[in-house]
Every structure is written in C-alpha cells, then in structure tokens.
Amino acid sequence: MSIATETLQDIQIITLPGETLDAGNAKILKEELAPMMQPGAKLIFDLTQLRFVDSSGLGLLLSCLRQVHNTGGDLKLCGLNKAVRALFELVRMHRVFEIFATREEAKRSYGV
Amino acid sequence: MNGASQLTPSLPPTGQLGQLRSFLLSRAAAAGLASQVLVEIYPHSDIPPGCLWLESDGDSSLVLQLAPNATLPPSAVPALASAWKDLHEAEKRELLLLEELAVDWESLQALYDLSADLQSDLSHTEMLRRILERATAPVRDSSAILLLERSGTLVPFSWFNTQAPGEFSSITGLTGRVVREQHAIVLNDPVRIRAVAGLESSWADAASVALAPITTPQRGLFGIIALWSRHPESSFNSHLVRLLEALGQQAALIVESDRLGRTLRESERLKQEIQIGSLIQQTLLIGEPPRHHPYFDIATMNMPSQTVDGDFMDMFQRCDDGLEVLVGDVMGKGIPAALIGAATKGQVLRAIAETGHAVAPGAVSLDGIINRAAARMTPHLQAIDRFVTLNFALVDPQRNTVQWVDCGHTATLHYHAASAEATQMKGEGLPMGVLESEVYSESSAPFEPGDTLLFYSDGVTEASNASGDMFGEDRLAAVLVEHAPHGAAAVLDAVRRRVVEFSGSATFADDFTCLAVRLLPRGERPVYSSSVTLDSTLSDLPRLYAWAGTFLAAPETDIEPEAADLLLLALTESVTNIMRHGYEGASGKPIAIFAAACLDRLVFEIEDEGIPWTYEPAPDPAFDGSKSGGFGLFIIDQVMDRRLHLRLPNGRNRLQLTRFRNHQNPTENTP
Numbered sequence: 001m002s003i004a005t006e007t008l009q010d011i012q013i014i015t016l017p018g019e020t021l022d023a024g025n026a027k028i029l030k031e032e033l034a035p036m037m038q039p040g041a042k043l044i045f046d047l048t049q050l051r052f053v054d055s056s057g058l059g060l061l062l063s064c065l066r067q068v069h070n071t072g073g074d075l076k077l078c079g080l081n082k083a084v085r086a087l088f089e090l091v092r093m094h095r096v097f098e099i100f101a102t103r104e105e106a107k108r109s110y111g112v
Numbered sequence: 113m114n115g116a117s118q119l120t121p122s123l124p125p126t127g128q129l130g131q132l133r134s135f136l137l138s139r140a141a142a143a144g145l146a147s148q149v150l151v152e153i154y155p156h157s158d159i160p161p162g163c164l165w166l167e168s169d170g171d172s173s174l175v176l177q178l179a180p181n182a183t184l185p186p187s188a189v190p191a192l193a194s195a196w197k198d199l200h201e202a203e204k205r206e207l208l209l210l211e212e213l214a215v216d217w218e219s220l221q222a223l224y225d226l227s228a229d230l231q232s233d234l235s236h237t238e239m240l241r242r243i244l245e246r247a248t249a250p251v252r253d254s255s256a257i258l259l260l261e262r263s264g265t266l267v268p269f270s271w272f273n274t275q276a277p278g279e280f281s282s283i284t285g286l287t288g289r290v291v292r293e294q295h296a297i298v299l300n301d302p303v304r305i306r307a308v309a310g311l312e313s314s315w316a317d318a319a320s321v322a323l324a325p326i327t328t329p330q331r332g333l334f335g336i337i338a339l340w341s342r343h344p345e346s347s348f349n350s351h352l353v354r355l356l357e358a359l360g361q362q363a364a365l366i367v368e369s370d371r372l373g374r375t376l377r378e379s380e381r382l383k384q385e386i387q388i389g390s391l392i393q394q395t396l397l398i399g400e401p402p403r404h405h406p407y408f409d410i411a412t413m414n415m416p417s418q419t420v421d422g423d424f425m426d427m428f429q430r431c432d433d434g435l436e437v438l439v440g441d442v443m444g445k446g447i448p449a450a451l452i453g454a455a456t457k458g459q460v461l462r463a464i465a466e467t468g469h470a471v472a473p474g475a476v477s478l479d480g481i482i483n484r485a486a487a488r489m490t491p492h493l494q495a496i497d498r499f500v501t502l503n504f505a506l507v508d509p510q511r512n513t514v515q516w517v518d519c520g521h522t523a524t525l526h527y528h529a530a531s532a533e534a535t536q537m538k539g540e541g542l543p544m545g546v547l548e549s550e551v552y553s554e555s556s557a558p559f560e561p562g563d564t565l566l567f568y569s570d571g572v573t574e575a576s577n578a579s580g581d582m583f584g585e586d587r588l589a590a591v592l593v594e595h596a597p598h599g600a601a602a603v604l605d606a607v608r609r610r611v612v613e614f615s616g617s618a619t620f621a622d623d624f625t626c627l628a629v630r631l632l633p634r635g636e637r638p639v640y641s642s643s644v645t646l647d648s649t650l651s652d653l654p655r656l657y658a659w660a661g662t663f664l665a666a667p668e669t670d671i672e673p674e675a676a677d678l679l680l681l682a683l684t685e686s687v688t689n690i691m692r693h694g695y696e697g698a699s700g701k702p703i704a705i706f707a708a709a710c711l712d713r714l715v716f717e718i719e720d721e722g723i724p725w726t727y728e729p730a731p732d733p734a735f736d737g738s739k740s741g742g743f744g745l746f747i748i749d750q751v752m753d754r755r756l757h758l759r760l761p762n763g764r765n766r767l768q769l770t771r772f773r774n775h776q777n778p779t780e781n782t783p
Contacts, residue, residue, distance in 0.1 A: 020657070023688040024650040052657065054684045055747060059740035066737070083677035090678065090750050096737035 003032055011110050012036060013044040013103065021050050021057030030060050037064060039071035044106045048079030053087055065097065074098075078106040236370040237270065243337070243359045243366075244272035250352065253343040257314065258363060259287065260326070260335040266291075269335070277314045280336075285309055286323055290336050296324040296357050300347045315340040320348045324360035328368055337363055397453045399426030401627075404641055404708065407509035408435050409630040411600035413608065413761035414623065421623035422449030422500070423569045424457050428464065433509050436464070439567040439627055440502030440521065443543070452493070456500050456544070459485040478504055479554040482517045486544050486552060493545025501543045503567065507559055509631055514559040517552050519544045522570050525589055527596040529562025529633070534589040537565070561633040564596040566603060571622030575615045583614050598756060600628035601766060605758040635712030640668030643706040648691050648720070649699035656687055660707075669709040671773075679714070679771065682751035685744040686718050686767055694722030694765065713753075716769040724757065724765045 004015040014036060018025060036043070045061065047053070053061075065075045078100040080088065088094040100106040154160070159175055244256040255274035259266035266280040266287050280287040286309055290297060299305050300320045315321045318340035326335035337360045339352075401410040412425060422442025429435060438460055442449040463484040482504055493499050503524055505516035516524070518539025526537045541552045559565075568588065575583045588607065595606040604626050612618050644659040646652045660683050663669060664676035671679070687703055695701045706717040729749070733742035748755060754770040 020653075022650075022653055022684060023692070024653045052680070052684075054681060054688065055741075055743035056688065058743060062737050062740045066740075082674065083681070086674060086677050087681055087747075090681075090747060091733060091743050092735045093737060095735075 005036070008107065009112055011042045011044065011107065011112060013046060013107070015046045015048070016050055019049065020052045020054075021047075021060065022052065022054040023056040026056040026060040030063070033060075033064060037067045039073065041068050041071075041073040042110055043068060043073065043075045044103065044110075045075065045077050046079045046103050046106075047077060047081075047084060048103075050084055051081060053084045055087075055091075058087060058091065058093060061097070062093070074110075076100060076106045076109060078103050236366045239366045240270045240363055241272065243363050244270055247337065247339045247356060247359050248272055250355070251339065251341050251343075251346060251348075253346070254339060254341040255314075256337070256339045258326075258335065258337050260367065261333070266336060274314060286315075286321065287336055287338075290323045290325050291333060294325055294327070294333055296322065296353050296360075298322040298348050298350075298353050314338075317342055319344050320346045322348045322353050322356050324353070324356040326360045326364045326367065328364050331368070335363065335367065336360075397422070397424035397450060397457065398625075401427055402429055404638060404706065405429070405435070406637055407433055407632055408507070409600045409632055409636075410435075411604045411628050413604045413626045415608075415620060415625075415761065421445055421569075421571070422453035423571070423623040423625040424453040425567065425625060425627050426457060427627075427629075428461075430506075435507045435509075435629065437505045437507070437565070437567065437627065437629060438502065439524075439569075439625070440500055440519075441569050441625075442498065442500050444498055448496075449498070452498055452500060455492075456485070456489055456502065459488050460502075460504065477554075478506055478515050478517045479552050482519065482552045486519070486550065490545050490548050490550075494548070499543040499545030503539075505537075505565065505567075507565065507629060507631060512559055512561070512631070513556055514565065515554050515556040517541065517554045519552060520546070522568060522573065523585070525566040525568075525585070525592050526557070526559075527564040527566070527592050529560060529564075529596070532593055534566075534592050536585075559631060561631050562597070564592065564600065564603065564628060564630040566592050566607075567627040567629075568607075569623055569625040571620055571624045572607065572611060572626060574622065575611045575620055575624070577615050583611050587614070596630065598754075599768070600630045601758050601760065601768070602756060603628045603630075604761065608759070608761070636710050636715075638708035638710050638715075640666060641706065641708040642666075643704065646687065646703040646705065647699060648695040648701035648703055648722070650688065650691055653684065653687070656684065656705075659705075663707050666709075669714070671714070675771075675775070678751045682748045682769065683716060683718075685747050686716075686769065689725060689744055690718065690720045690722060690767075693725050694720050696723070712773050714771045714773075718767040718769070719760070719764045721764055724759060
C-alpha cells in the first residue's frame with residue numbers, strides 16, 4: 001500500500017489508502033503509518049477513499065490518536081462517508097475524534 | 113391379584129425402565145393379555161388397588177395394573193411375574209460375566225509375565241503340545257495327555273506319544289477321582305492302576321501314572337493333565353508330581369488366555385458392531401431436517417449411546433406444505449434393532465407413497481398409512497419377538513392443525529405460543545408388533561403459529577443423576593416453554609445443556625434423540641434468503657462484503673441503506689471474531705453464513721467449527737478512546753436485537769443474530 005501524504009507548513013495530511021480499513025489490513029497499515037507518528041505531529045487523516053471501517057480499523061485510528069496526543073500533537077479526521085460516520089456514532093467515537101466534513105475544513109481548524 | 117408380591121429388591125437402572133416396560137408388554141401380548149395390562153409408575157402413596165407390585169425405588173413403584181374390565185386368567189400373573197424375574201436374572205448374569213472378565217484379565221496379566229515361553233507367538237495348541245512334551249521328557253517310555261472338560265465329560269485336547277484316545281469320565285476312574293478330590297494323584301502299582309482305571313484303556317498297560325488338575329480360581333477344575341509310563345522300572349516320585357502340577361498350571365493359563373483372547377476378540381467385534389450400528393443410524397435411521405423451510409423451523413439431535421439403539425426419525429415434506437414427522441424406537445439394541453428401525457421407516461415411507469399421494473390435501477389419512485405399515489411389519493416383528501414404538505405426525509401450516517398416530521411411543525410435547533404452556537400429545541395405540549389385530553387411529557389438535565412440537569426418545573427423559581432421579585417430562589416441558597420462542601435449535605441446545613447439567617455426564621446410557629418443529633409465525637417466515645461459506649482467513653473478508661452487500665441491497669430484503677451499513681458492520685465483527693478467536697487465526701476452516709429477510713425481522717446464522725466464544729453480554733467498551741479494542745461485541749449488540757450462541761448437535765457453533773424491522777429496543781442477550 002502506498003500512502004499519499006501532503007505537507008502544509010507543519011501539518012501532515014495523510015490519505016488513508018484502500019476502500020476498506022478492517023481486521024484484514026489494519027495491522028499492515030499501522031506499521032506503514034508508524035514513521036509518521038512523530039512526537040508533536042499535527043496530522044489530518046483523510047478517509048475519503050474508505051467505504052468501510054470496522055472495529056479493528058477504528059482501533060488503529062484510536063491508537064494513532066493516543067500516540068500523537070501523548071507527545072503534544074494532534075490528529076483530525078475528514079472525509080468520513082455515511083457508513084464510517086455511522087460506526088463512529090455507534091461507539092460514540094465522534095466525541096473523541098475531531099471530525100471534519102472536508103480536508104479544507106480540517107486544515108482551517110489548524111489555522112492554515 | 114391382591115397385595116404386592118415381592119420379586120426383586122430394587123428398581124432396575126433407570127435408563128432401562130422404558131425398555132423393561134416394553135418387555136413386559138410384549139410378554140403380556142404373547143400371553144394374549146396386551147389390552148388388559150398396563151405397566152405404570154406410581155408414587156408409593158398412590159398405588160391404585162389391585163396392582164401387581166414389580167419394583168420400587170425411594171419414592172415410587174413400578175406396577176402391573178389391570179385395565180378396566182380385564183379378566184385375567186389366574187395363570188397370567190405368575191407368568192408375567194416370572195417373565196420379569198427372567199429378565200432380571202439375564203441382566204445379573206451379564207453383569208457377573210463382565211466382572212469375571214475384568215478379574216481374569218488382571219490375573220492373566222500377572223501370569224503372562226511369569227513365563228517367557230508363553231509370550232512367544234506359538235498357537236495355544238502348539239504350546240499345550242509342548243507342555244506334554246516337557247512332561248514326558250524326564251521319564252523313559254512315557255506318554256502324556258491333556259483333557260479338557262466339555263459338557264460333563266473330559267475330552268482329549270492334546271496328546272503325546274500315544275494313540276488318539278477316547279473320552280474320559282469326570283465321575284468314574286482315575287480322572288473321576290481327580291475331579292472329586294481336586295488335587296494330583298499318583299499310582300505306581302500296575303495292578304492297582306488297572307483296578308481303578310476301569311475303562312480308561314490309555315493307561316491299561318502303564319507301570320506308573322500321575323494326574324494333575326487344570327484349574328483356575330475363577331473357573332475351578334476344567335481339565336486334567338495325565339502322564340504315564342509303561343517302563344516296568346518306572347516309579348513316579350513327588351518331584352514328578354510337582355512338575356506335573358506346575359505344567360497343569362501352565363496349561364490352565366494357556367487355555368484361559370485363549371478363551372479370554374476369544375472373548376476379547378468378541379468385544380472387538382462388539383465395538384465394530386457399534387460402529388456399524390451408528391453408521392446405519394446416521395445413514396438410514398436419522399433423516400436430515402429440511403433447513404430454512406418456508407413455514408417451519410426444524411432442528412434434530414441424535415447422540416448415540418455406547419450401544420446401538422434402534423431410535424429413528426425422519427421428516428417428509430408434502431407438496432401441500434405439510435410436514436410429516438416420523439419418530440420411533442425399536443425395543444432392543446444392536447444391529448438387529450437398527451435394521452428393524454430402518455425397515456419400519458421403509459415400510460412407513462412405502463405406505464406414504466402408496467396412499468398419501470392418492471388423497472386430496474386435507475384428507476390425508478395418517479392412520480391408513482400406519483395401519484398399512486403395521487400390517488406388513490407385525491408378522492415379522494412377532495416372529496423375532498421384537499416391537500417398535502412410533503409416532504407419525506402431520507403438521508399442516510395452511511389449516512394450523514397437527515394430526516398424529518401414536519404407536520405406544522413416548523408422549524410428544526406441544527408448546528402453545530398463545531398461553532406459553534406445554535401439553536402432552538399422546539395416543540392410545542400399542543407398539544407395532546404387539547398385536548396383529550391392533551387398529552391404529554389418528555388424533556388431531558389445533559397447531560397455531562409459534563407452537564412447537566418436541567419429539568423425544570425415552571433416553572432424554574430417563575437420563576438420570578447420581579441419586580437415580582430421572583430428568584423427567586416436567587423438566588423437559590419447562591425447558592421447552594422457556595426456549596420455544598427462540599426457535600427449534602435453541603430448544604434442543606437447551607435440552608442438551610440441561611440434561612447434561614442434571615445427569616452430570618455428557619454421555620448417555622440410551623440414545624438421545626430429539627426433534628423440534630416450530631410453526632413459524634407469519635412475521636418470521638423468510639421471504640428472501642441467501643447464504644455463503646467463507647474461508648476462516650481474514651483475506652476472505654472481501655467475499656463477505658460482496659455477498660452481504662448484495663443481500664442487504666436486494667429489494668426483497670427491503671431495508672434502509674443506513675441499516676444496511678450497520679448490519680454489514682455487525683456481520684464483519686461477528687465473522688472476524690470467529691476467525692480470530694474461534695479458529696485462532698487458522699485458515700482453511702469454514703464459516704457458513706445464512707441470511708433471511710422475513711416480514712418482521714432479518715435473521716443471520718453464522719456457523720463455525722471452532723472454539724465456542726463467549727455467551728456473556730459484552731461489557732461496554734472504553735467510550736473515552738483510551739482503549740483500541742473491545743468494540744466488536746458492543747457493535748453487534750447495538751445493531752442486532754438478539755444474539756444467541758448455540759452449540760449444534762453436529763458440533764458446530766451457531767451464532768444467531770436477529771434484527772427486528774422496528775429495531776430500537778435495547779439489546780437482549782440470551783445465554
């Protein structure tokens with residue numbers, strides 16, 4: 001999986017690859033994302049391509065969030081489709097993550 | 113017929129009661145008394161007057177009861193009583209034989225170690241011949257013979273250096289004396305020998321003769337070893353007698369080990385018989401229930417016991433949507449019972465084919481079918497002194513009725529959805545094979561949507577606990593009432609768990625056969641269904657998405673896209689749980705999924721062959737995001753209204769998930 005990233009000032013925007021983020025690929029993706037989880041990193045995960053996320057995928061996102069929070073960084077999400085949004089609401093994670101409709105809105109929340 | 117005549121001190125093993133009852137009825141039938149006697153169990157305090165008391169345990173008695181207006185000939189009562197006694201004695205003999213075998217086997221082991229000679233590959237005939245050879249070795253011009261007892265006489269089994277001898281008496285002569293005195297004798301006087309030997313011509317010209325008994329502690333004396341010499345100067349001393357005694361011991365060992373070997377081979381044969389029997393049972397006797405029937409929810413369970421029983425059951429779908437159910441039990445065990453079961457099933461099927469299809473729907477004559485089958489079976493059954501109990505029922509989903517013909521089978525339980533009660537469905541018929549003149553008639557009752565029939569063999573209700581109490585029909589009815597609303601498989605799973613819990617054992621003395629049929633309420637009848645089998649590897653998840661996507665988007669499934677998203681999520685969580693925990697990550701194992709869209713609900717059944725996973729309601733996950741896991745079960749329970757974990761009789765696990773179309777209720781978890 002190649003991960004597309006875009007850097008804007010000190011903010012890194014990462015497009016999560018593939019159509020699904022589930023038990024089948026969460027582990028691999030976690031390894032690939034590891035180098036980007038730098039202390040104090042300011043991240044945006046763009047989920048636009050994802051049509052489906054399960055609890056394993058959610059677990060991966062939570063682990064990333066905890067990692068950057070612990071080092072003074074931040075992780076914001078954007079581009080959640082209805083199904084993914086439904087998962088977040090079902091397990092109340094929309095109250096844990098900062099979620100934006102579009103990449104632009106997410107950038108603006110970082111003040112860029 | 114007044115008072116109680118005491119025959120035996122205790123009730124037979126509870127698992128056998130049904131069979132004993134059947135046995136007595138068959139004897140009663142043979143005496144022409146079938147319609148006049150009943151074998152019933154009553155509490156001690158409640159035995160009706162005029163009963164013949166047979167057996168009792170702590171609180172109840174098994175009695176022979178006269179039917180109203182019965183006119184028993186005076187000879188009948190002692191005849192039945194002695195039949196009862198016969199049966200008991202046969203059982204006792206069997207028990208003794210088993211005990212004896214166990215004891216012998218131990219002593220045999222010890223003796224085997226004594227002699228290296230015996231561990232050779234020689235046949236027992238050859239070994240016995242060598243013993244005789246060894247006996248004659250120290251004595252000049254000597255002969256030896258080994259006699260074994262066969263029905264009262266002593267028959268030569270092996271001999272050395274002599275002509276083929278005739279039989280020997282176990283009463284007279286030298287051999288008769290050894291039998292009487294049970295120890296070795298020796299004679300060194302030719303005149304005396306001829307006087308005592310009488311007709312035992314083998315040693316008529318002997319100068320010396322010695323005989324030693326062949327005995328074991330278990331069997332006593334069962335043979336003699338004899339040694340004699342014609343040499344005029346021979347004289348047998350006590351050393352020679354000791355040798356002969358020792359050789360007699362060895363001979364005893366060889367003969368016994370051969371006998372036990374044969375017994376052992378016989379028990380191997382029995383084991384094989386059980387295997388053949390269960391094969392017959394699986395292929396001929398126990399039918400596969402139709403799955404995902406448009407009107408019925410059907411589940412079956414058959415756990416064969418350590419012996420072969422003749423339990424059989426099958427279901428036939430009629431073209432008018434009716435479901436015919438046949439359950440039965442052959443009296444007796446072993447391959448013959450299994451074959452009789454198969455034959456009975458065959459005759460009922462044949463009668464269905466001949467009559468059933470000729471009549472218009474709604475005018476089906478069940479009793480016609482059974483009477484026809486009985487006419488063909490009864491003469492054969494009587495010829496071999498066997499009989500069959502069975503129940504043949506037809507459930508009609510168009511008219512909401514159940515009709516049945518009962519041939520002395522255990523009562524069927526009928527769960528009524530409207531009142532949440534269970535009642536007995538029983539007829540009056542005698543077992544098939546008891547009476548040639550028996551005419552069977554059918555009964556009928558209303559059978560409403562949600563109602564459930566539970567057919568069972570007596571192995572279920574007669575499963576007993578350590579203190580000898582039987583599981584009984586009341587407990588079975590309680591399980592039925594509790595679980596019937598959750599479907600046929602849930603009822604059988606609960607029956608199995610409760611009986612195992614009750615008896616404290618997962619193996620049963622009798623075959624454990626159950627069949628549950630639930631008439632689906634209109635809202636639960638599938639209008640559209642689909643199934644898929646996945647491999648247990650995570651890389652097969654895309655196939656789940658493709659299949660579920662198609663099912664959930666089908667117009668017949670008729671759900672909102674939002675609900676479809678969540679249902680796919682819950683299915684994925686269930687399947688990955690099985691892959692990770694049920695199969696512990698192993699690939700190449702099946703995960704079979706069935707989905708049905710019904711009027712008022714969606715039902716998903718996910719079956720696997722892995723480790724069963726947790727029944728408990730899931731604890732809430734960490735909603736503050738502090739933990740990455742623990743969401744799976746929570747998601748399933750939010751999306752689904754019901755999560756049932758069943759252990760199916762075929763060893764599979766079934767996760768049954770239900771979502772009502774009016775989904776909003778908090779989740780309900782049933783263990």
